[in-house]
Amino acid sequence: MSVSTDFSVAIAGAGLSGLCLAQYLTRAGIDAHVYERDPGPFVRRQGYRIILNRYGLEALRESLPRPLYRLALSTGDEPGGHLRFTDSRLRDAFTITFKDEPHATRQVDRLTLRSILQSGLDGRIHYGRTAVAVDSGDPARPRLRFAEGGSVPAAVVVGADGVGSALRTQLMPEADPANTGMVGIYGRSPLWRHGENVLPDALRSSGVLAIADRPGRAFFFTSMRFGERPQEAFARLAPGSYAPTGDDYVMWALLLPQEEVPVDVRGHLLAQWKLAAQRSRDFHPLVRRLVDTAEVDATVLNHFATGQRPRRWAVPRATMMGDAVHAMPPFGAHGGNTALRDAALLGRRLVEARTSGTPVEKAIASYQNEMVPYAFRAVDTAARLMRRLTGGAAAPHWVLTRLLPRLHPVTVPEA
Numbered sequence: 001m002s003v004s005t006d007f008s009v010a011i012a013g014a015g016l017s018g019l020c021l022a023q024y025l026t027r028a029g030i031d032a033h034v035y036e037r038d039p040g041p042f043v044r045r046q047g048y049r050i051i052l053n054r055y056g057l058e059a060l061r062e063s064l065p066r067p068l069y070r071l072a073l074s075t076g077d078e079p080g081g082h083l084r085f086t087d088s089r090l091r092d093a094f095t096i097t098f099k100d101e102p103h104a105t106r107q108v109d110r111l112t113l114r115s116i117l118q119s120g121l122d123g124r125i126h127y128g129r130t131a132v133a134v135d136s137g138d139p140a141r142p143r144l145r146f147a148e149g150g151s152v153p154a155a156v157v158v159g160a161d162g163v164g165s166a167l168r169t170q171l172m173p174e175a176d177p178a179n180t181g182m183v184g185i186y187g188r189s190p191l192w193r194h195g196e197n198v199l200p201d202a203l204r205s206s207g208v209l210a211i212a213d214r215p216g217r218a219f220f221f222t223s224m225r226f227g228e229r230p231q232e233a234f235a236r237l238a239p240g241s242y243a244p245t246g247d248d249y250v251m252w253a254l255l256l257p258q259e260e261v262p263v264d265v266r267g268h269l270l271a272q273w274k275l276a277a278q279r280s281r282d283f284h285p286l287v288r289r290l291v292d293t294a295e296v297d298a299t300v301l302n303h304f305a306t307g308q309r310p311r312r313w314a315v316p317r318a319t320m321m322g323d324a325v326h327a328m329p330p331f332g333a334h335g336g337n338t339a340l341r342d343a344a345l346l347g348r349r350l351v352e353a354r355t356s357g358t359p360v361e362k363a364i365a366s367y368q369n370e371m372v373p374y375a376f377r378a379v380d381t382a383a384r385l386m387r388r389l390t391g392g393a394a395a396p397h398w399v400l401t402r403l404l405p406r407l408h409p410v411t412v413p414e415a
Contacts, residue, residue, distance in 0.1 A: 034125045056340045132146060269297055
């Protein structure tokens with residue numbers, strides 16, 4: 001489809017929501033450009049496996065060309081059917097079994113999904129451009145300004161620059177995220193070792209959240225299995241696009257209070273991995289093996305934050321999406337899905353405005369009025385679940401780590 005430049009959208013941030021919006025608008029013939037502070041597309045880790053629910057899948061189906069949507073489905077896989085909550089020795093406390101609805105959810109590798117979302121956007125993603133402000137001297141033609149110098153005009157400016165957004169203070173005054181006091185050290189380990197799955201049979205279709213004996217600490221792990229190897233699927237459905245290697249892996253995360261992370265550890269991958277290894281020594285031997293066999297250069301340290309509801313939107317032709325608005329702890333698989341949902345909703349409203357003649361300001365306000373309620377329901381749900389599972393309340397912790405595990409047989413022997 002040809003793209004008209006009489007209605008342009010400047011998007012700050014090449015994460016999931018920014019790229020998804022660019023795909024949606026480009027398909028509709030709207031001139032969209034993405035400006036990313038990183039010098040290249042894959043210079044840092046931005047997470048591992050994510051679960052796409054019906055909102056995330058629908059957003060991709062609506063936003064992507066059909067071959068790219070098929071590519072997302074084919075490289076993903078059905079997620080595990082259970083989420084086990086255990087004590088530190090992997091003795092079951094309780095298990096959540098997900099509804100058996102084939103194709104209603106999908107586990108995907110985040111790097112692979114970003115590669116898919118970048119496909120076909122040649123010349124529309126600009127790296128090494130750090131958005132710092134929106135100049136709105138001309139209300140009908142705001143400009144996105146960059147730290148490196150210069151600016152670009154657009155009919156609409158969208159901040160999708162993540163939890164550390166430089167635009168948020170200006171566009172959403174008094175809505176900076178709140179620090180939860182919790183952090184996660186994330187890693188990935190090979191799923192296969194000497195031709196055998198490193199996870200025991202009982203856990204192959206499960207995610208596991210092991211609650212530590214000490215309140216406030218937990219360890220999560222689950223496997224990421226590719227339905228079709230990305231390099232083969234990309235060659236078939238998106239030839240010429242970058243295809244990640246696509247080796248199956250175990251994603252894991254050590255959750256712990258922020259005060260347990262020394263300042264000099266932040267930004268140093270080896271130190272972060274060593275801290276994860278040290279803090280996981282009291283867990284089951286399987287947990288320790290996962291950390292010991294991890295790819296050290298894939299370690300990621302994240303501080304968990306909760307977004308605050310915006311009191312007002314300061315620039316009528318500018319808005320925000322994803323973690324820049326509604327950062328949330330990674331409990332419940334809401335973050336990525338909500339970001340993709342934002343992108344599809346905003347894309348829909350902007351396309352409607354362009355085709356119907358509705359004022360752009362009204363279309364943006366409509367998006368914001370619909371987005372804030374569902375997004376902050378997700379924030380509240382994730383924050384509440386985090387507090388329940390990692391909080392310091394003595395009684396719930398005793399039930400999870402002492403009482404309930406005694407009522408179940410041993411799932412994973414320690415030998």
